[in-house]
Amino acid sequence: MSRLQSLRLAFRFALREMRGGLRGFYIFLACIALGVAAIGGVNSVARSVSSGIAAEGRTILGGDISFALNQREVSSAERAFIEAQGQMAESATMRSMARKTDGSDQSLVEVKAVDQAYPLYGSLKVRPAQSLADMTGEKDGFYGAAVTQDFLDRMRLSLGDRVLLGGATFEIRALIENEPDLLSSGFNFAPRFLVSLDGLRASGLIQPGSLVDHIYKVKLPEDGAVTGLDAIRKKATDEFPDAGWNIRTHRNAAPSLAANIERFSQFLTLVGLTALIVGGVGVANAVRAYLDGKRGVIATFKALGAPGSFAVLVYLVEIMLIGLIGVAIGLVCAAIMPFAVKGLLASYLPVANAAGFFPGALALAAVFGLITTLAFAIIPLGRVRDIPATALFREQGFEQRGLPKWPFLLLAGLLVIVLAGLAYVTAFDRRIAGIFIVSGLAAFGVLRLVAYGIAAAARRAPRVRSIPLRLAIGNIHRPGALTPSVVLSLGLGLTLMVAIALIDGNLRRQVTENIPDKAPDFFFVDIQNNDIADFTGLVTSIVPDGKFTSGPMLRGRIVALNGTNVRDMVIAPEVAWVLRGDRGITFSDKLPENSTLSEGEWWPEHYQGEPLVSFAAREAKALGLKLGDTVTVNVLGRNVTARIASFRQVQWESLAMNFVMVFSPNTFAGAPATWLATLTIPQAEKNKSPIVLSEVTKTWPAVTTVSVTDALNVANDLLSRLATAIRAAAAIALGASVLVLGGALAAGNRARIHDAVVLKVLGATRRTLIAAYVTEYMLLGLATAIFALAAGWAAAWYVVVEVMRLKAHFLAEVVVMTLIIALVMMVCFGLAGTWRVLGQKPANVLREL
Template sequence: MLQKTQPDRMNSSPAKGLRFSLALRFALREMRGGLAGFFVFLACIALGVAAIGGVNSVARSISTAVDSQGQELLGADIRFRLTQREVNEDERAWISSLGTVGESATMRSMVQRVDGSDQALVEVKAVDSSYPLFGELVAEPALDHAAMLGEANGGFGAVAPALLLDRLGIAVGDEITLGKSRFQIRGELITEPDSVSESFGFAPRLLVSMEGLRAAGLIQPGSLVQYSYKVRFDTPRSGSQLEALRDEASERFPLAGWNVRTYDNAAPALSSNVERFSQFLTLVGLTALVVGGVGVANAVRSYLESKRAVIATFKSLGASGNFVVIVYLTQIMLIALIGIAVGLVLGALMPFAARTALQQLLPISNEVGFYPGALALAAVFGVLTTLVFALLPLGRARDVPATALFRELGFDAKGWPRRSYVIAALVIAVALAGLAIFHAEERRIAVIFVVSAIGAFIVLRLVGSGVQMLARRAPRVRSTALRLAIGNIHRPGALTTSVVVSLGLGLTLLATLALIDGNLRRQIAGNLPEVAPNFFFVDIQPHEVEDFSTLVQRELPGDLIRVPMLRGRITALNGVDVKELNVPPEGEWVLRGDRGITYSATKPENSTVVEGEWWPEDYSGEPLVSFSAEEARELGIKIGDTLTVNVLGRSVNAKIANFRQVEWETLAMNFVMVFSPNTFAGAPHAWLATLTAPDAKPADESRALNAVTRAFPTITSVRVKDALDVVNDLVSQLSTAIRAAASVALIASVLVLSGALAAGNKARVHDAVVLKTLGATRRTLIRAFAYEYMLIGLATAVFGLAAGAVASWYVVSRIMKLPWLLLPEVALATVLTALILTVAFGLIGTWRVLGHKAAPVLRNL
């Protein structure tokens, strides 16, 4: 009766609604048995959703804090920054008309103990009595500006962080020498409110007064000093008023060459880095979710296998394939929503858990909240991932006839589902990839990631099939256990493809990150010190060059290279303002802020002209410039183009005469722009020098550094090894954070692996019972399963290592432009990780399989 009336009833709209209602009732009834078998499903979805939702919530909490505390972070409503010069009278008058003005200056210099026994590089920051205009300067003990930094007993005061005090072995109350003056350390610097808006420093801060800095004699013509003029408005101004004020500053003083920043963009570098890091971690979370999708597919297939008799009964009673799909899709989505809900709760709590760490790392308030947008994005990712990986198993179940379900063990023999399900899965997969790309700040990187993930997924499927093919064609071996293992790898329903796919993605990601990190550490700690100079010397005045050179060569003989240096900012290319140019991200750094520039009559020793010609030594025509070839290509400029550079408030136009190949990775003296000598005739400037002494010992370097600091207190000496140590520590912290985040993908892989192995236990119970009945011992079976897992794990490790090597090579060699090497310790760790995970989880499940009694299983065969 049901079969006769079903078609008519299901063609009408009310019947369709009734069909869905009936399917929902059946779905809910079947779920009364609990969520057994769906632990991996739930864990994978919850883990991926929590990672995406949590990372984006933390990022938005930081961005919200930066936006809401813009005045404190910038230390002003608006800031005007100049390099190598102070404002002139007209500029000062106009800035003063805007509100209360605070003046500060920053530069690098050397400080010494009074007895000259030790010295250190510092980031000097000089402030006036109005500092800070916003926020709070915290020092121990708490003193006012005059008591902290003012002049007393013939010397000025200073405050410094504990790092500098420990480095020099001094304490509060002791004196140090800065330039030509002595300063008393009157407090320990705890919090500098506007530090996050300053540029990254390689040395600890030393806070002094403007009067103290002038008394030290560090500011000389051409010195690398930055002046900041911070304004606090008398009355608040809106965003449009701030934009109008920036435009007015450009119109009134087009040649000022200053950098203008307002509180609504207080820390662009921090905001950009947070966005990039959150994008990376979002992609890592998406990787975990995609890996978890394999677990979803396995769980759905296993669940449908367990419901084979129920589905057959449905179909025998006249239920359509669509009815079956609706029943089980409803169950799957309800279960997915539970996992998504768990993930959203964990993601929402992550900013609260990260509050203490954020407060220690960033000078922002610890106010956090819930961020619905970030959590909604994670939920959408979770829903789409579930649908992508659930549709194909459901499509297979839809078209299997009832007779086949009663007769066969499962759905695997059916092959691909009908085209509509494949197309629907592809459409949802494209939507998932599109959402990841659209959400990303740097979409090119997101596209590369998405394409790589799809490629890795396809290749992993092929690797799994290839391993099965090789096992199928392997010659017969004498060992019974090994022969059983090889047979298990390629038999119908084998776990090979599931294990390779589930574990391969996580191993690939970890191998990639480990190889990138290892090559960076190798370059920074090993290769760079061998080719880089021992010292950089900055702010050498023209009248000091010869005496300085004589002293250095006497104290530490080596290759001393000296060049004049100025600071300038590119303001236009071919007459077009750089603000109006659409520049690729990799070339933006050249146009962002001031660049070091130089001039030379002859081609620099460490450069190779790859296009154009160098000017004659006695050249006196129009200004010419030699440009770095790689950066020129990124900016899209060619020989004969013109650029405008602002130097000391003056705009200089120059024609591009040639391109040079520059090897930035050597840390040698290199410049993006080298001008013809006549370009800056008469312009005040200082000199820059590098000293390379490959055989110098640390004691020799310390002696030379001490001698230079004593004889030339205004020259800044940078020991390259110290700078590399700072960078290495930063890379270490960053790589630790990235590896911790990437381990989420490996956890998802482990969950999927355990689920895949558990899903195959039913078939293995039958195999084990039959083999034991035929005389196989428990030891033989354990060896067979161990061999099987080892072979699959080894194949997965080889792929993970190969794919990770290719990805890391591209990043290190093509993007970072550094030498790449396959590190044996990473290769060994990858292989061992794969083998340990597969064998351990496999044998845990196998031990339970081998414990089944034979009689109950044989009765059901």
């Protein structure tokens, strides 16, 4: 018989086998469908958001191309160049303090000033509807403003009320309902305050050195809106090499958001892959149990002369067909997920979610599902080939020990490698993906060792007098025991839950406990050089025992390292933030008090040699820098190159006044720097915080005051939203563990029926059997929980300490939660799965032995 004929015949037999229904494969289907739906759904949603950003790139950016400068406006030559490209709209953004006219309250706001050409794309929606000129123009001596609802709520104001911004009074004339280019401005943690450019200039907030971003957006003519972008960028760079502007096009309208979506979707995809791999254990259990019930059919095949390979082929075809059904169910769920979450995402992302059909995301999920099905089914199938017909007729089946022949093991290993390689190649951050893959493989190996260790310990346990306990210990180590499957399935799910709970708990502890204890109470930004002495005197007079720290600050962007343009360099994702956009930089004769010199030497006071810089050690290492290397920064349109003289260990988690780069003072001699200051108020004087805020805002309206408590509340709210999504993803993995647990129990029911019948014949009561099963499940649940706590803590420690650079704490509530979940799940699902076993009549079973 040719191979094609064998395949056709095997396909016919497989279809006949499936006529009896899918009984025994429901958990199989659920495991595959759950994993495929998680992977396909997450990637479909991510691509729908990315497609929405790409489709609305011009609206999100506010133009075809934008030129952004920090702390300075364009020169006349630069303005002429930009205006020559097309229609230009000018805007400026900064943070400042808005306050009531009576001085009774104030709030940090994100100020955005626009000209009358705004917006070039999209539409600004306000209530009540009115023109931009009417909304922001000057009337009766007051400029107008549009604000968001959270500003009105925070300040307890209404439309028509007036507030002070800097040295000018603004009338609130409209409520912002939709700001088309909101996403391009990055993360905002204060309410929006929209005014005209004339209004911002009248406020007096724009002073030399003020932290204000000037943005020039261009709408290109139709014939150059696509082909001209790269040419314009190149021409701008060539003609104005020292401009220091950040040029973005509508193709990359919201780079930070797009990158965060990619990272977050990768994490959720890896969690979904964990669920799928956990489900693979369920596949192996289901296949083993199904083949165990088909011993008579397999024996008949072999007795009639069919080779073992033909029996393997029949059931391989059948299992892959069932796997396709599970994949199809998962793909349907994944395909509708973008539509299902469209409304939910709209409240978090003000961008059209381009819900649709994404073949690439669904195909990737399908491939993952099919490879997982085959990888975990191949070893149980391999045992079919080597079992003689006589053994099958004697009711001996798949409880034998040992492994199938090496070709099956090799194929299973190759499939696992392909699965890992696919996860690695398709990952956004391959370093994280690599860690996940290695950790996953290690977890499988360790869990198998844990299962063997539990069985070995049970086998060597001293003989006990309690019959239920003795039966429980025997069930843990007997041939065909549930121990390997239970430990593997439940262990992976619980480990993931423990790791996520510990990471989330440690982050919240940092935000709510550790950071507030170390962090200053206030940051003061944009203090003018001629005001710093008076400012220091006022603050220290209000809080004489407070800790006041100040230093000069400029904004600069790293443009080259060792003479190489950073745009031409491959940068590790974890340190890319250092090179992204403008950074705060400072200069000082002395080493900052929150830093420790780790390498090199500090320059002497009144140093006048070549420009020197001290770089943060961890970030320098990630960038591949060493002492003597050069760093080129663009500050106020001027490129400055400095040589690295030292590295510093910086305590970022303290939220104190820290900088990546500290320069020698001669580097920026004469530059219009402003001052940054922090204030830490003693616990006994915390009640003076409102006085400090009020007096500073009233005396220096242009100084921006940031309350660390408010900022941490915003961060905590963001963490809560992320944690909800992460917990939901982890719950999918735990759900897969539950399914696999049920499948493992179902796979072992046949052996348990025989055991229960024999024990009943020997005089065991139902109470004795229940006590034995409960004890067995509690022992397995306890052992698995202990492993999950250890492995989850190791994973969480690595993420918190090595990735986030924070202190890790082992949380007692996570221990209690894990133990309760493990014991409840094991006992409840265990008894639910074996309750039918206890009701079996001995006669019916004994006739089949």
